[in-house]
Amino acid sequence: MAPLPALLLLLLATSSNAAALAKPVEYHSFAATPLSPHPYTAPAPGADEDVFGGSLAAAEEAPAVRFRVVHRDAFAVNATAAELLRHRLRRDRRRAARISQAAAGGAAANGTRGAAGGGGVAAPVVSGIAQGSGEYFTKIGVGTPATPALMVLDTGSDVVWLQCAPCRRCYDQSGPVFDPRRSSSYGAVDCAAPLCRRLDSGGCDLRRRACLYQVAYGDGSVTAGDFATETLTFAGGARVARVALGCGHDNEGLFVAAAGLLGLGRGSLSFPTQISRRYGRSFSYCLVDRTSSSGGGPGSSRSSTVTFGPAAVAPSASASFTPMVRNPRMETFYYVQLVGISVGGARVPGVAESDLRLDPSTGRGGVIVDSGTSVTRLARPAYSALRDAFRGAAAGLRLSPGGFSLFDTCYDLGGRKVVKVPTVSMHFAGGAEAALPPENYLIPVDSRGTFCFAFAGTDGGVSIIGNIQQQGFRVVFDGDGQRVGFAPKGC
Numbered sequence: 001m002a003p004l005p006a007l008l009l010l011l012l013a014t015s016s017n018a019a020a021l022a023k024p025v026e027y028h029s030f031a032a033t034p035l036s037p038h039p040y041t042a043p044a045p046g047a048d049e050d051v052f053g054g055s056l057a058a059a060e061e062a063p064a065v066r067f068r069v070v071h072r073d074a075f076a077v078n079a080t081a082a083e084l085l086r087h088r089l090r091r092d093r094r095r096a097a098r099i100s101q102a103a104a105g106g107a108a109a110n111g112t113r114g115a116a117g118g119g120g121v122a123a124p125v126v127s128g129i130a131q132g133s134g135e136y137f138t139k140i141g142v143g144t145p146a147t148p149a150l151m152v153l154d155t156g157s158d159v160v161w162l163q164c165a166p167c168r169r170c171y172d173q174s175g176p177v178f179d180p181r182r183s184s185s186y187g188a189v190d191c192a193a194p195l196c197r198r199l200d201s202g203g204c205d206l207r208r209r210a211c212l213y214q215v216a217y218g219d220g221s222v223t224a225g226d227f228a229t230e231t232l233t234f235a236g237g238a239r240v241a242r243v244a245l246g247c248g249h250d251n252e253g254l255f256v257a258a259a260g261l262l263g264l265g266r267g268s269l270s271f272p273t274q275i276s277r278r279y280g281r282s283f284s285y286c287l288v289d290r291t292s293s294s295g296g297g298p299g300s301s302r303s304s305t306v307t308f309g310p311a312a313v314a315p316s317a318s319a320s321f322t323p324m325v326r327n328p329r330m331e332t333f334y335y336v337q338l339v340g341i342s343v344g345g346a347r348v349p350g351v352a353e354s355d356l357r358l359d360p361s362t363g364r365g366g367v368i369v370d371s372g373t374s375v376t377r378l379a380r381p382a383y384s385a386l387r388d389a390f391r392g393a394a395a396g397l398r399l400s401p402g403g404f405s406l407f408d409t410c411y412d413l414g415g416r417k418v419v420k421v422p423t424v425s426m427h428f429a430g431g432a433e434a435a436l437p438p439e440n441y442l443i444p445v446d447s448r449g450t451f452c453f454a455f456a457g458t459d460g461g462v463s464i465i466g467n468i469q470q471q472g473f474r475v476v477f478d479g480d481g482q483r484v485g486f487a488p489k490g491c
Contacts, residue, residue, distance in 0.1 A: 023346060026345035027420040028420070028437070030419050030420070030438040031417065032449065033444065034446065035082050037082075065279065065308040069136045069137065069285065071136055071304070081444075081447075082446050085445060088374055092375055092406070093406065095372055096458065099156060099333075099368070099460075099462060099464060100458065100460025100462050102330065103330050103333065103363060103368075103461060104461050136153045136372075137257075138262070140233060141232065142230060142231075142232060142259075143178060143182070143183030143230055144183050147183075148175050148176075149162055149175065149178060149260065150174050150257060150258050151258060152262065153262050153285075154261055155370055155477070156265060156371070156372055157264070157265055158273075159213065159245075160244070160245040160246070160262055160263050160271055160274075161261055162178055162247070162260025163178065163251050164178050164179065164180055165181075166249065169250050169252050170248075170249075170251050173259045174258075175259065180226075187228060187229045187230070187242070188210050188226060189211040189227045191205075191206075192209075193211065195211070198244075199213055199227065210226050210227075211226070211227040213225065213227040222251070222252055223250070223252075224246075224248060224251075225246055225247050225249040226246070227245075227246055228244070228246075231243070240275055243271070243275075244274060264283065264477075265332035266331055266334060270332075272479060280479070281478075281480050282313050282479050283477050284307050284312040284474050284485075285304065285474070286472070286474040286491040305491070312476060312478075313476055313480075318488065318490070319476055320485060321430065321432055322432035322483060322484055322485075323429060323482060325366060327360065329363030333370070334369045335358055335367065336368070336465075336484050337357065337429035339428060341386050341424065341425065341427065343386065343393050343422050345423060347427075350381065351378075351382045351385050355379040355381050356378070356382055367464070367465060368462060368464055369477075370466060371470075373464045374467055375455065375466045376463075376465050376468070377457065377460075378456075379459075382463070383456065384457060387409050387455065398411060400412040404445045404450065404452050406456045407445070410450055410452040410453070411453075412449060413450070414449030414450070421442055423436075426469075432486065434486040435488065436469060437471075440468060440469050440472065441453060441454050441469065472488065473486045
C-alpha cells in the first residue's frame with residue numbers, strides 16, 4: 001500500500017503542472033458600435049471634384065505611382081448602412097462563386113470567346129449598388145489631354161478597359177465617356193502585334209486591321225471594342241505612356257458608376273506587369289474601415305491608398321511576408337499558403353493545412369488574397385473548425401438566433417459599449433502572421449447591436465482572404481520578390 005500516496009502525489013503534481021501550463025484565452029476589448037440607422041447621401045464626385053486628392057496634372061518622372069482609393073459605397077444615395085451591407089454581401093456571393101469557377105476552369109479566367117472574337121478575364125467585375133463586384137474605385141486620367149475616369153481596382157482581373165465613344169451601347173457612368181478621337185496619345189493595336197496575341201482569343205477587324213477584345217462576366221455583362229494603347233495619368237503621381245487597354249464601344253450589364261476597370265492581377269496584361277520595366281512588379285494597398293468616421297468613412301482624414309513601385313515595399317520592416325504560390329492553371333490570382341488560424345491565442349486543430357493547399361495538377365484548392373471579395377471564405381472543414389473554436393472562446397457573448405445573409409454566427413451586443421472578444425490570427429507559410437483587429441472579424445449588421453463573425457465556408461475549392469479581413473493592413477504584393485506581406489496599422 002506504500003506506493004499509493006506516492007502515486008496520488010504524482011497525479012496531483014501532474015494535474016497541477018498541466019493547469020499551470022494551460023494557456024489562458026487571449027481577448028481583445030471591442031467597442032460594440034452598431035450601424036447607424038440613418039441614410040447617408042455621400043455625393044459621387046464629379047469630373048473635377050476630388051475625394052481622391054491631388055491633381056491629374058501629374059509629374060512625368062515621379063518615382064512611384066500613388067493614389068487614393070474610395071469604396072464604392074461612397075457613391076450610394078439615400079441608403080442606410082444596413083442596406084448597403086446587404087447589397088455588398090449579395091455582390092460578394094456572386095464574385096466568390098465566379099472566382100471559384102474561374103480557378104477551377106483555368107484558362108476560362110483569361111479569355112472568353114464572343115461574337116467579336118476578343119479575349120479577357122472571367123473574374124466578375126460588375127459595378128453597381130444592386131449587384132456585381134469590384135469594391136474600390138480610384139480616379140485616373142486617360143489620354144492627352146486627360147479625361148478623368150473612375151476605375152474599379154481589382155486584383156482578380158488582368159485586362160485594363162474603359163468605356164469609349166462613340167458608343168454602340170454604353171451604361172451610365174460618373175463623369176464623361178472617354179473619346180479616343182480627341183486624344184493625341186491614343187494608338188490602335190494592329191492585329192498582328194504581339195500585344196494582340198497576348199489576348200487569349202484576340203479578334204481582328206480585317207477592314208481596319210484593328211485588334212479587338214471582349215471581356216464577358218458571369219452575370220451576362222460584357223465589354224467589347226478595340227484593343228489599344230493610351231497614356232494614363234495618376235493624381236499626384238506619374239504619367240504612364242503606352243498602357244495596353246480595352247476601349248469598349250459595346251458595354252452591357254451592371255457596371256454602374258465606374259468608367260472601367262484597372263486590372264491588378266498577375267497576368268501579362270495587368271497594370272502592374274505592364275509598368276514593371278519602369279516601376280518593378282510590386283504594389284501595395286491599405287484599405288481603411290469604411291463603416292466608421294474614425295476609420296475612413298465620410299469626413300475621415302484617413303483614406304485607402306494604392307502605391308506602385310519601390311515605395312510599395314517600404315513598410316516591409318513592419319510587415320511579415322509569405323511566398324506567393326503559383327497556380328500553373330490560373331496566372332491571374334495571388335495565391336498564398338495559409339497554414340493555420342489561432343483563436344484566443346491557440347491554434348485551431350481542425351484548420352488543417354491539407355484542406356487549404358493548392359493542388360498544382362488540377363488547379364483546385366489553395367488560398368488567394370483578393371481586393372474585390374469582402375468576406376473571407378475558407379474550405380468548409382476549416383471554416384467549421386474556426387467557427388466552433390470562436391463560439392467556444394466567446395461563450396460569454398449572447399448568440400443571436402439565426403444568422404444574417406451568409407453569416408451563421410451572430411451575437412446580440414445591444415446595449416453593450418465594450419465587450420471582450422477572443423483574438424483571431426492567420427498563420428502563413430514562412431512564419432508570416434496577420435493578427436486581426438476585432439473589427440476585422442466581428443462586424444455590425446444592423447442598428448440594434450447585432451454583430452456577426454465575418455467568415456464563411458465554401459465548397460467551391462478555392463479559399464479567399466477578403467477585404468474586410470485586410471482592413472488596416474498594408475498588403476504588399478511584392479512581385480519582384482514573389483511574396484505577399486501584411487503590415488499592421490499600415491494606413
